[in-house]
Structures are given as structure tokens and as C-alpha cells.
Amino acid sequence: MDQNLETIKNIIRGGGNIVVLSGIEVMRETGLNGVNAEHIAYDIEQKYGYSNDEIVSSLFFSRRVDVFYKYYKEIILNKEDVRPSLVHEGVAKLQRYGKLDAVITRMVYCLHQKAGCDKVIELHGSVEGNRCPVCGKIFGSDYIRYAKDTPKCDICNVILRPGFSLIGEMIDNGKITQAGCAVERAGILLILGAPVNSPLCRYMVNYYHGNRMILLNCHESVGDDRANYRAYGNLSEMFSQVMDF
Numbered sequence: 543m544d545q546n547l548e549t550i551k552n553i554i555r556g557g558g559n560i561v562v563l564s565g566i567e568v569m570r571e572t573g574l575n576g577v578n579a580e581h582i583a584y585d586i587e588q589k590y591g592y593s594n595d596e597i598v599s600s601l602f603f604s605r606r607v608d609v610f611y612k613y614y615k616e617i618i619l620n621k622e623d624v625r626p627s628l629v630h631e632g633v634a635k636l637q638r639y640g641k642l643d644a645v646i647t648r649m650v651y652c653l654h655q656k657a658g659c660d661k662v663i664e665l666h667g668s669v670e671g672n673r674c675p676v677c678g679k680i681f682g683s684d685y686i687r688y689a690k691d692t693p694k695c696d697i698c699n700v701i702l703r704p705g706f707s708l709i710g711e712m713i714d715n716g717k718i719t720q721a722g723c724a725v726e727r728a729g730i731l732l733i734l735g736a737p738v739n740s741p742l743c744r745y746m747v748n749y750y751h752g753n754r755m756i757l758l759n760c761h762e763s764v765g766d767d768r769a770n771y772r773a774y775g776n777l778s779e780m781f782s783q784v785m786d787f
């Protein structure tokens with residue numbers, strides 16, 4: 543095994559109070575696009591006549607809800623029956639071993655929960671939490687996927703609100719505080735699939751006071767040297783090696 547991975551494996555095996563920051567590359571391994579789908583921004587603009595950032599904004603939702611839901615079905619829910627990856631399975635194993643304090647993510651597909659993890663802080667909500675603005679009933683992603691047109695509440699006949707935050711909306715302050723407190727208490731801060739300078743991490747790492755910040759990602763980025771231990775490569779392969787104990 544790679545020397546770096548061996549060291550990281552030993553730290554995780556010997557440590558506890560682990561907080562995981564689960565990034566965009568963990569999701570990308572499963573083939574899902576995400577809410578903004580930056581990697582296909584050009585195709586989206588060609589197909590929809592609007593940019594991805596425009597479509598997932600609160601202003602756009604209030605004006606062109608039909609286009610918004612077309613995008614939701616085709617781009618955000620681009621794959622059916624997605625299975626958790628070896629990274630999601632590995633994080634669930636940390637929980638089974640009593641080592642996991644929290645998983646913090648901006649991803650919206652509940653894949654950590656599907657792998658058996660229940661300590662997940664979803665900063666931007668999820669595709670399973672679509673809500674009727676009148677009665678508050680919650681509708682999962684399948685309800686959106688199979689809705690004939692724009693999805694409406696089956697009781698009130700009112701158009702649903704998406705379960706994730708739109709650009710221009712306030713992020714839930716309670717969740718940010720909860721996440722910051724978890725990072726502050728962390729023995730090990732484990733960053734998976736995101737650069738230290740990413741929107742997910744650059745704010746959270748300021749709360750970490752330890753000296754075991756570990757980063758596993760596909761490729762190196764500027765600012766990553768704030769992490770104490772780093773390894774780059776295929777995420778699922780690396781993390782299965784690290785979690786092989």
C-alpha cells in the first residue's frame with residue numbers, strides 16, 4: 543500500500559471522534575450530476591436556454607417553475623436506483639465502529655443514509671425532502687421523477703417546493719452551527735472528495751483545532767497543504783484500502 547495511505551489507515555484505526563466532510567467527488571463517482579451540474583454547464587445552456595446557476599435560483603423557481611422541474615427531473619435526478627459507493631460504505635463502517643461523530647455534506651442524494659449512516663448534516667437539504675408549502679407534507683425523489691408535469695401536493699394541489707436550497711435562499715443557520723460545533727469537537731477531520739478551498743471545506747476547517755486533518759481527493763488543488771495528511775487517486779479504491787481493518 544502507498545506509504546501515505548498506510549499512515550492514514552493507522553491514524554483512523556487508532557483514533558476516534560471523526561468528522562467527515564463529504565464532497566462533490568464522492569457524489570460524482572456514482573454518476574449523479576448534483577444540483578448545479580457544473581461539469582455539463584455548456585450542454586445545459588444549449589438545451590434549456592438558461593445557465594445552470596439561473597435555473598437553480600429562487601427567482602427562476604418563482605418565474606419558470608415548469609422549466610425548473612424539467613431540469614430537476616432530467617439533470618438532478620439523472621440516474622435511478624443509485625447505490626452508495628465504497629466511500630459511503632466506508633463511512634458507514636466508521637459509524638459501526640463507534641468512531642464517527644458526523645458527516646457534513648452539501649450533496650443532496652442521501653447516499654450516506656442509504657449506506658446505513660444516520661449522523662448526516664445535509665447543509666443544503668435533499669432531493670427526498672420536497673415539501674408542500676401549504677400542508678407541509680414531504681415527497682421523495684420518486685414522486686418528482688414520475689410526476690406527469692410540475693409536481694403538486696396530492697392533497698392541496700399546490701406546486702411543491704424542492705427539498706434542497708436554491709441560489710438566493712438563506713442556508714439553514716441551525717445546520718451550519720451544528721456542523722461548526724461538530725468540527726470544533728473533532729479528533730480527526732476527514733475530508734473526502736473536495737479540496738480544502740472548496741465551498742464545503744474552506745469555512746469549516748477554521749473550526750478545527752487538531753493536527754489530524756486528512757484529505758483524500760482525486761487531484762491536488764491549491765490550498766490543500768492545510769491538511770496534515772493527504773493522498774490523491776481513485777477515491778473508492780483509496781478509501782477501501784484505508785478502511786480495511
Ligand SMILES: [Zn+2]
Pocket residue numbers: 674675676677678679695696697698699700
Ligand atoms: Zn399539501
